[in-house]
Amino acid sequence: MIYCLTGELIKKTTEQAVLSCGGVGYLVQVPATVAASLPGVGAQATLYTYMNITENDVSLFGFATEEQQACFKMLIGVSGVGPRVGMAILSVLSPEKVALAVSAGDHKAFTAASGVGPKLAQRITLELKDKVGRGLAEGLGFGGGDAAAAPPAGAASQALAALISLGYSQGEAAAAVARLDYSLPVEELVRQALRSMAARR
Structure with a gap:
């Protein structure tokens, strides 16, 4: 389980953010409220995460707190x-x-x-x-x-x-x-x- 990620924000939309941590870019689904509160691309950010694992997919969901x-x-x-x-x-x-x-x-x-x-x-x-x-x-x-x-x-x-x-x-x-x-x-x-x-x- 990945509890949180801290790294450089390299991409963000109203529903997703990509954090670069140790050379790996993590795609994280975020609520609209969290996306709006994230800093600009290139800044450091922390997201508290929940990993959802299904038969066909592994997804990360991220939160500001x-x-x-x-x-x-x-x-x-x-x-x-x-x-x-x-x-x-x-x-x-x-x-x-x-x-x-x-x-x-x-x-x-x-x-x-x-x-x-x-x-x-x-x-x-x-x-x-x-x-x-x-x-x-x-x-x-x-x-x-x-x-x-x-x-x-x-x-x-x-x-x-x-x-x-x-x-x-x-x-x-x-x-x-x-x-x-x-x-x-x-x-x-x-x-x-x-x-x-x-x-x-």
Whole structure:
């Protein structure tokens, strides 16, 4: 398994990147969001990867962060979600938005991705609800299990975990956080979410 690649970016498109590492050019499929964040050709770049091996093909899928990588692995664990669909989802939703959509039971958020219809979107939210809820409540992001091995949770994930620990339901907390600006500090996200939930009661 190739965990990550660091090398010179020698080619990139909206769906692929080629990294030259030790004289070998690795073709890596990337979500549109990752392609847009890559530096220019000739610059050094790092991609966290997932290697998919089938009878007729070996493909590498790359991500800008370990959290995206872990989210992708979680998504393709859902029945009916292959690597292409996982990439399509991460092209329109960040890992934090995936977690919040699953927590809130908002399956419609996934239908924005190419290849995801209503039935598959519902299956994604149903199959991942417990896994995402457990990981977020423990502040573990998408890795689950060992906190040391898990990717760091984003501010939105930490705010969601804080609200759940205050006694709010997972759905209530996720719906409140989903409307906020994820670039805010955790404390401000929690403050604004509490204010919005108090106003609705």
